[in-house]
Amino acid sequence: xxxxxxxxxxxxxxxxxxxxxxxxxxxxxxxxxxxxxxxxxxxxxxxxxxxxxxxxxxxxxxxxxxxxxxxxxxxxxxxxxxxxxxxxxxxxxxxxxxxxxxxxxxxxxxxxxxxxxxxxxxxxxxxxxxxxxxxxxxxxxxxxxxxxxxxxxxxxxxxxxxxxxxxxxxxxxxxxxxxxxxxxxxxxxxxxxxxxxxxxxxxxxxxxxxxxxxxxxxxxxxxxxxxxxxxxxxxxxxxxxxxxxxxxxxxxxxxxxxxxxxxxxxxxxxxxxxxxxxxxxxxxxxxx
Numbered sequence: 431x432x433x434x435x436x437x438x439x440x441x442x443x444x445x446x447x448x449x450x451x452x453x454x455x456x457x458x459x460x461x462x463x464x465x466x467x468x469x470x471x472x473x474x475x476x477x478x479x480x481x482x483x484x485x486x487x488x489x490x491x492x493x494x495x496x497x498x499x500x501x502x503x504x505x506x507x508x509x510x511x512x513x514x515x516x517x518x519x520x521x522x523x524x525x526x527x528x529x530x531x532x533x534x535x536x537x538x539x540x541x542x543x544x545x546x547x548x549x550x551x552x553x554x555x556x557x558x559x560x561x562x563x564x565x566x567x568x569x570x571x572x573x574x575x576x577x578x579x580x581x582x583x584x585x586x587x588x589x590x591x592x593x594x595x596x597x598x599x600x601x602x603x604x605x606x607x608x609x610x611x612x613x614x615x616x617x618x619x620x621x622x623x624x625x626x627x628x629x630x631x632x633x634x635x636x637x638x639x640x641x642x643x644x645x646x647x648x649x650x651x652x653x654x655x656x657x658x659x660x661x662x663x664x665x666x667x668x669x670x671x672x673x674x675x676x677x678x679x680x681x682x683x684x685x686x687x688x689x690x691x692x693x694x695x696x697x698x699x700x701x702x703x704x705x706x707x708x709x710x711x712x713x714x715x716x717x718x
Contacts, residue, residue, distance in 0.1 A: 432632050435460045435484035437467055437517075438491030443531060445586040446621035447488065454625060457632075460484065464491075469513030479520040486628055489517060489530045489568075492561070496535070497681040499557040506556055511563035518571045527575070527631075527638060529624060530568040533561050534580035534612065534646075539685020546691040547578075547642040555682040565642070576642045577624070577695075580688055581656070584617035585717045591710070594657045595718070598666045608654035608672040612688040613646040616709035620645060627699045639698050644690035647706035659707055663714050 438444045439461035451459045460482050467478045469491050479487075492510055493499060499506040514530065521528065535558035536551040553559045568574045583589040591614075597604045623645060630636035651659075654672040661667045675684065695701055 431456060431458050432486065432628075433458045433460065433482060433484045434486045434488065434628065435462065435479070435482055436488045436490060437462055437469055438489070439463050441490055441492070441494075442582055442584040442587045442589065442617040443621060444490040446584055446618045447490070447624070450618070450621050450625055454629065469516055470508045472516045472519070475513075475516040476520045479517070479526075483524075484526055487517060487521065487526060487528050488624060488628075489514065489528060492531065493557070496555060496557045496684075499560065500555065500681045503556045503560070506560040507563060510557075510560035511567055514564040514567040518567055521571060525573060527573040528568060528571055529575045529577060529628075530564070532565050532576050532578045533558065534578060534685065534688035534690060536562045536565065536578065537685060537688060539687050542687055544689040544691040545644070547644055547694055557682065569642075572640060573638070574640050575627075575638070577620075577645050578642065578690060579615045579620060579644075580612050580646045580690060581614040582617050582620070583614060583713070585713060586617070590614075590653070590656065591660055591713070592717075594660045594670075595664070598661055598664055598669060603669045603671060604657060604661070605671045605673040605677060606654040606657040607675045607678065608652040609675050610684050610686055611650060611652050612685070613648070613650055613690065614656055614706045614710065615646040616706075616713050618713065619647060619704065619709050623695075623699075623701055623703070626701065630699060636699065643695040643698070644692050645695055645703070646690050646692065647709050648692070648703050649706045650689050651706065656706075656710075659710055660714070663711065664718060
């Protein structure tokens with residue numbers, strides 16, 4: 431029986447993994463969050479990992495408040511980089527495989543064609559820099575797979591989709607930027623992709639190929655397009671209006687373009703990724 435330890439299990443992706451774990455009988459899942467596993471605590475990490483001897487670790491733990499990270503760099507790096515170091519130290523002498531979740535913010539967003547895994551990372555925010563530092567730590571373990579994703583949303587936690595739904599429910603007109611382009615990622619779809627990879631390696635003897643991979647839903651849109659699609663499904667599309675980014679100044683710079691090329695993960699693990707609109711409809715069915 432494979433033992434799969436999930437960190438950050440109370441976050442969006444972690445909660446989706448909790449849900450779909452019910453469909454994976456025969457695996458032992460250990461779901462942890464800061465109350466049971468603080469990845470910034472070297473001793474705590476070593477104790478939990480040594481006690482459970484996992485075959486896989488899916489590291490969903492992360493400092494994700496992009497604006498707050500600019501004034502809280504020490505904590506952001508403690509979680510997003512040092513925390514990864516602690517995990518790597520604990521599994522250094524083992525065959526444990528690590529799936530580490532990263533972000534499109536490792537890119538500066540200055541181009542207008544999709545980023546591939548071989549493109550140079552050049553983060554411009556404290557959050558992005560801390561996540562890139564975590565990637566470099568993760569890659570020191572030979573059995574590491576990094577998955578960079580973007581614009582994560584789900585029925586759990588706080589996210590863009592739920593914010594738009596709340597504003598529309600309040601009867602407000604919503605202005606959303608249209609000069610930032612990327613791709614939404616449904617956390618449930620990402621969780622299913624991760625478990626397809628894990629299960630494929632365990633049950634079907636699919637080769638595990640370490641390295642960096644991109645994953646988001648298919649398609650491209652602006653934040654305005656995403657909001658308008660959400661509003662259309664609730665008959666509120668007339669209340670979503672486009673605007674420029676300078677209408678809403680933010681502490682941390684957002685990438686103007688962060689579309690990810692997913693061909694590598696699709697080819698390596700034979701994944702079929704739905705279009706973002708298709709996944710959005712599936713997610714909205716669960717919440718409205």
